[in-house]
Amino acid sequence: MTISKDLYLSILSMDAYSRGYHTGLDDLGDASDGSVHIGLADVSFNITDAGIFNAAEASSFYAIAYTMGGNSTTGIANGTTIISYRGTDQPFMEFIPVDLPISYGGSYDQRQIALAQQFFNSVQQNGNAPDIDPAIMLLTGHSLGGAAAALRMAQGRISPP
Amino acid sequence: MLRLIPIFAVLVLLTALPSCRNESWRQKLTVVVETPNGEVSGSSVTEITKRDQRGNWFFPDARGVYSEVKGEAVAVEVLPGKWLFALLDGREDGKGKVEYLVYPAFALDKATDANGRRSYEAAMAKLHAQPLDTPAMIPASDYPLMVTFDDINDPASVKRVDSSDLAAGFGPGVSLKAVTLEITDEPVTDGRVEAVLAWWLDTRSGPYNEMTPLKLPNASPRGWNHLGASAFWSLEYRQRFDRRAP
Numbered sequence: 001m002t003i004s005k006d007l008y009l010s011i012l013s014m015d016a017y018s019r020g021y022h023t024g025l026d027d028l029g030d031a032s033d034g035s036v037h038i039g040l041a042d043v044s045f046n047i048t049d050a051g052i053f054n055a056a057e058a059s060s061f062y063a064i065a066y067t068m069g070g071n072s073t074t075g076i077a078n079g080t081t082i083i084s085y086r087g088t089d090q091p092f093m094e095f096i097p098v099d100l101p102i103s104y105g106g107s108y109d110q111r112q113i114a115l116a117q118q119f120f121n122s123v124q125q126n127g128n129a130p131d132i133d134p135a136i137m138l139l140t141g142h143s144l145g146g147a148a149a150a151l152r153m154a155q156g157r158i159s160p161p
Numbered sequence: 162m163l164r165l166i167p168i169f170a171v172l173v174l175l176t177a178l179p180s181c182r183n184e185s186w187r188q189k190l191t192v193v194v195e196t197p198n199g200e201v202s203g204s205s206v207t208e209i210t211k212r213d214q215r216g217n218w219f220f221p222d223a224r225g226v227y228s229e230v231k232g233e234a235v236a237v238e239v240l241p242g243k244w245l246f247a248l249l250d251g252r253e254d255g256k257g258k259v260e261y262l263v264y265p266a267f268a269l270d271k272a273t274d275a276n277g278r279r280s281y282e283a284a285m286a287k288l289h290a291q292p293l294d295t296p297a298m299i300p301a302s303d304y305p306l307m308v309t310f311d312d313i314n315d316p317a318s319v320k321r322v323d324s325s326d327l328a329a330g331f332g333p334g335v336s337l338k339a340v341t342l343e344i345t346d347e348p349v350t351d352g353r354v355e356a357v358l359a360w361w362l363d364t365r366s367g368p369y370n371e372m373t374p375l376k377l378p379n380a381s382p383r384g385w386n387h388l389g390a391s392a393f394w395s396l397e398y399r400q401r402f403d404r405r406a407p
Contacts (some may be wrong), residue, residue, distance in 0.1 A: 027255050033251065034382030047318070048374050048389040051367020054399045055297050057391070088220060095220075118368045138225075143220070 003039075005075040009082065012041065012066060013084050013142040020047065030064055040074060041066035041082065050122035052115055060093050061115040062086035063145075065123050080136045083123060085116060087143025088098040094144065102147055116148040117155075180363050184211040184285050188263060189345045190305075191296065194249050197289065197334035201239060203204075207232030207249070209260050209339040213281070226281060228260035233354045234393045235305075236328055239331050244313055244357055245322060247340070248306045257305035261378065265290055265303035266342040288344070291325040296341035301325065304340055308388070319375045319388065354393050355402075361390065362402045370406055372399070 015038050017023065019030040029036045029043075036043040045065035047056045056062060068080045076082070088094045101107040123137075141149035191204040208231040215224050235247040251258035264270050269284035291297075304324045309331070311318035320330070327335045355362065366373040374387040389400050 009162070022229075025259065027251070029253060029255060031253060031381065031386045033379060033384070033386040035379075035386075046387075048387045048391070051371055052369055053391055054371050054396065054403055055369045058394050060401065122368075145375050 002075075003075050008074045008076060009138065009140040010142075011102060012038065012082055012084045013087075013145060016064050016084040016141070016145060017089060019043070019064055020086075021057050022060070022062075022089060030135040031033050032065075035069075036105070037069075038066070038069040041068055044081065045123050045126065047119065049126070052118050052122070055111070056115055059109075059111040059115060060090040061112055061126060063116065063148075065119075076138065077136060080138055081123060081159040082138045082140060083149070085139070085141035085145030087141060087145040099144055102144075108147075108151060109160040112144070113151065114150060116152055120152055162319060176310075178289060182213040184213070184288075186263075186288065187347065187349065188300045189294075189296075189343050190235050190247065190259065190262065191341045191343075192237050192245065192307075193338040193340075193341070194237055194239050194245065195334075195336045195338045198240070198333075200338065201237060203235050203237030203247075203353075205233055205235040205247075205353070206345060207259055208349050209263075209384065211260075211285070230260050231397055232259075232349045233351065233398060236354050236357050237240055239309075239327070240337060243331055244309060245331070246308050246354070246393065247304075247328070248308065248392040249395065250306050252304075252306045254258075256303050261335050262299060262303065262305070262342050263344075266297040266299050267291055281386055291344045294343055295343050296343040299340045299342055301340075305393070313357065316361065316364065316373075316375050316404055319377055321377060321379065351398070358393070362405070363407060366407055369403075371381045371403065 018028045030046040031045050032043050032049055034042055043064060044067040047053050047063065063083060063085045066082045066084070068074070068076050068078055068082065070078055088099055098109040098112060101109065138150035139153055185208065187206055187208050189204050189206045191202055193200060193202040210229040212227045212229070214227060234249055237245045239245050251260045267288060269287055270279065272279065272281040272283040272287040274280050301324065307324055308319055308321040309322050311320065322330045324337050326339050361372055364373045365371060372390040374379060374389040376385045377388040378385050
């Protein structure tokens with residue numbers, strides 16, 4: 001069975017809600033040691049690896065990186081690193097102070113932007129690790145996570161979400 | 162017209178506020194260990210808050226019941242200088258997280274409502290009916306993740322503990338006797354783990370100068386996984402350490 005690249009990225013954009021802290025489902029785990037998979041994607045980097053766990057939890061930010069282990073079914077090349085940014089999951093903490101200014105004021109929350117950038121940089125800086133290749137990177141995200149991915153894409157030559 | 166949308170959104174959220182039902186309790190997790198020198202134990206009181214965001218007022222992606230934890234891991238000095246930690250984090254299979262321990266301890270997943278249906282509300286009702294300070298056994302299948310250090314002052318010596326074979330980590334004659342949980346009104350534990358792992362608070366790295374994660378050896382393809390401070394302390398504690406950091 002094949003699955004399109006866009007559908008696979010959509011699945012990964014929602015998967016970020018179910019890993020790490022404050023998960024919507026039971027915690028599916030975000031260990032980056034090669035033991036956690038979703039389809040052909042292996043979790044390869046998390047916010048603990050990036051050294052931003054406290055700042056992320058305090059700002060309700062979460063992101064996770066996967067590395068594709070095969071390309072036969074998704075159209076995403078083997079070895080591609082995919083970063084997925086979690087969207088709004090804390091209505092009172094994120095909707096008014098973060099979402100509304102983006103939607104109606106064009107103003108991005110500086111903590112969320114900084115964390116999205118820091119996570120991206122950390123994934124790139126770990127490019128010398130065998131499971132991260134900085135030359136092949138895709139970004140995805142749902143809701144606020146989509147905005148974070150799009151903004152990061154606009155700031156660099158990265159594939160759109 | 163567009164300018165009215167944020168005002169409308171705020172009103173919607175304010176309306177939704179009463180529908181965000183919280184459940185909160187304090188629980189004491191106790192680990193009892195048999196040693197050649199006799200029985201030793203350690204406890205930690207944590208405060209769990211469940212935020213129910215399942216209503217139609219919430220965005221579909223934000224719906225669910227979310228858990229917040231305040232507190233720290235259990236620290237037991239099994240032998241002089243040899244510590245066992247029962248962490249806030251669960252194991253790789255998702256079991257053993259401190260915020261879910263009430264379910265196996267009090268069989269909450271079997272709680273049913275008046276119509277005989279299992280539900281979150283029935284589970285919470287059964288939880289609040291539990292008598293205070295009455296320990297219940299946690300089944301071994303739901304034990305939290307446990308670790309120790311070969312040298313309590315060496316972060317590189319951290320290793321996982323097999324709860325069914327404590328002798329492998331601590332020596333002959335050491336075994337886990339029980340892990341219990343009780344609902345309590347005792348204050349949340351603060352400072353015990355900090356006193357034992359004081360060196361970690363000054364070991365910092367990363368863009369926000371946070372406590373450096375430990376490398377916990379495991380059987381994964383990479384051979385280790387990061388064990389962060391979040392496994393030992395809740396956010397409020399870690400933020401306090403961050404503010405004091407050099």
